[in-house]
Amino acid sequence: MHLSPEPDATPDPAAPDDPAARLAAVLAELTPWPEDGSRADGPVAVDATDRLLLDEAAPLLAGAGPDDVVVLGDRFGALTLGALTLGPARVRTFTDATTAEAALDHHLAADVMDLVRGGRRVDIVGADLYTEASQLLAGARLVLLQLPPSLAELTEIAEAIARHAADDVTVLAGGRVKHMTRSMNEGLAASFTDVRASLARQKSRVLIARGVRPEAREAAPSFPARAVLRDAELLTAAAAAGGPAPEGVAVVAHGGTFAGPALDLGTRFLLTTAAKWPDAERVHDALDLGSGTGLLAAVLALRYPDARVIGTDRSAAAVASTRATAEANGVGERVAVLRDDAGEGLEPQSVDLILLNPPFHDRAAVRTDAAHRMFAAAGRALRQGGELWCVFNTALHYKQALTRSVGPTVHIEQNPKFTVTRSRRR
Numbered sequence: 001m002h003l004s005p006e007p008d009a010t011p012d013p014a015a016p017d018d019p020a021a022r023l024a025a026v027l028a029e030l031t032p033w034p035e036d037g038s039r040a041d042g043p044v045a046v047d048a049t050d051r052l053l054l055d056e057a058a059p060l061l062a063g064a065g066p067d068d069v070v071v072l073g074d075r076f077g078a079l080t081l082g083a084l085t086l087g088p089a090r091v092r093t094f095t096d097a098t099t100a101e102a103a104l105d106h107h108l109a110a111d112v113m114d115l116v117r118g119g120r121r122v123d124i125v126g127a128d129l130y131t132e133a134s135q136l137l138a139g140a141r142l143v144l145l146q147l148p149p150s151l152a153e154l155t156e157i158a159e160a161i162a163r164h165a166a167d168d169v170t171v172l173a174g175g176r177v178k179h180m181t182r183s184m185n186e187g188l189a190a191s192f193t194d195v196r197a198s199l200a201r202q203k204s205r206v207l208i209a210r211g212v213r214p215e216a217r218e219a220a221p222s223f224p225a226r227a228v229l230r231d232a233e234l235l236t237a238a239a240a241a242g243g244p245a246p247e248g249v250a251v252v253a254h255g256g257t258f259a260g261p262a263l264d265l266g267t268r269f270l271l272t273t274a275a276k277w278p279d280a281e282r283v284h285d286a287l288d289l290g291s292g293t294g295l296l297a298a299v300l301a302l303r304y305p306d307a308r309v310i311g312t313d314r315s316a317a318a319v320a321s322t323r324a325t326a327e328a329n330g331v332g333e334r335v336a337v338l339r340d341d342a343g344e345g346l347e348p349q350s351v352d353l354i355l356l357n358p359p360f361h362d363r364a365a366v367r368t369d370a371a372h373r374m375f376a377a378a379g380r381a382l383r384q385g386g387e388l389w390c391v392f393n394t395a396l397h398y399k400q401a402l403t404r405s406v407g408p409t410v411h412i413e414q415n416p417k418f419t420v421t422r423s424r425r426r
């Protein structure tokens with residue numbers, strides 16, 4: 001990763017000496033980047049959970065060394081920059097969404113870094129939880145975490161901390177009380193002997209976990225989960241023209257991925273239309289937009305054995321899963337995987353077929369703006385005559401938006417729950 005604030009040992013005369021005062025100044029500077037409102041977890045860059053976590057962590061941060069502190073799931077940079085301001089000269093950080101990483105990057109480039117440094121040389125090391133867990137967590141003594149929405153994601157994180165962190169690690173995991181469940185305590189308690197909750201403040205609470213269970217150090221990780229799926233729709237869609245259907249399609253799912261190691265109902269409905277997708281002669285490059293576990297990317301690679309396939313998602317868990325799913329199906333060499341926000345970085349006019357099951361929820365919120373940005377990206381990425389096949393909740397009425405962003409759109413299949421459309425690039 002690429003997070004490296006310019007080292008600068010020159011004290012800013014305007015920066016207050018007191019870390020608590022500098023922290024207040026730092027947090028006041030943070031903005032919910034990007035400022036176009038596209039982040040569901042905005043519009044506040046620093047929420048009550050960030051503040052509570054930093055307050056709980058302050059005594060531990062004050063004496064922390066450069067290898068002690070790890071931040072996971074930072075939304076806009078408040079935890080990473082806040083932790084750096086309050087003590088250690090170096091913080092390791094990982095956040096699942098590329099959009100959250102971009103917000104931290106944005107703040108690194110801004111004046112706020114003078115306040116964070118307070119005249120010291122500081123460093124932020126980014127590492128990927130799924131491919132660089134040891135780099136990210138080895139020897140950590142304090143982990144600050146914004147609780148993820150799914151228990152599977154929390155379990156995977158807790159297991160990784162238990163495997164790599166120091167024996168005396170303290171995990172501070174914060175969230176909004178309304179999103180917290182008892183099973184989160186239990187998820188942490190499977191890896192740590194001592195789990196308790198802080199008092200709630202402004203509707204946020206912190207779970208505090210300590211004491212790595214010795215068995216959790218050595219246990220085989222529960223994630224990524226692996227399965228071989230034999231759903232008829234999946235096998236039929238994955239069959240190459242004139243060839244037999246595969247006996248199964250493998251899926252590999254990290255804890256944070258949509259649908260886990262199973263076939264989502266909407267995705268299943270999209271697969272029922274495979275007989276109407278373009279013939280192999282017309283598909284040289286195919287795209288799974290918002291790939292999740294990468295099941296659709298695997299289907300594309302199996303169905304079109306001569307095509308190059310791209311799977312793209314903003315989530316690190318999804319990207320790691322898509323790569324592993326492609327490899328598990330023996331098509332890893334033909335599936336390129338890209339971590340990207342709404343497919344914005346795709347080459348214009350570079351693909352012939354796109355499959356899309358767009359996001360409906362963004363973490364806890366119901367959002368459709370990512371779907372609209374994906375339609376626009378699909379319109380740009382398709383070659384002339386190329387096709388976008390999209391499944392969505394019938395109540396959403398996306399036909400007009402698809403026509404505007406891509407081209408003429410027809411309903412191919414519909415039931416009370418889902419609609420599948422085909423949009424052809426003008």
Ligand SMILES: C[S@@+](CC[C@H](N)C(=O)[O-])C[C@H]1O[C@@H](n2cnc3c(N)ncnc32)[C@H](O)[C@@H]1O
Nearest residue numbers: 258267290291292313314315341342357359370
């Ligand atoms: C409904 S799931 C579909 C996953 C997979 N294609 C399937 O059919 O199982 C939507 C996916 O879009 C991803 N996503 C959400 N917002 C995104 C964004 N702004 N940019 C890229 N991917 C995004 C989510 O991480 C999720 O994996």
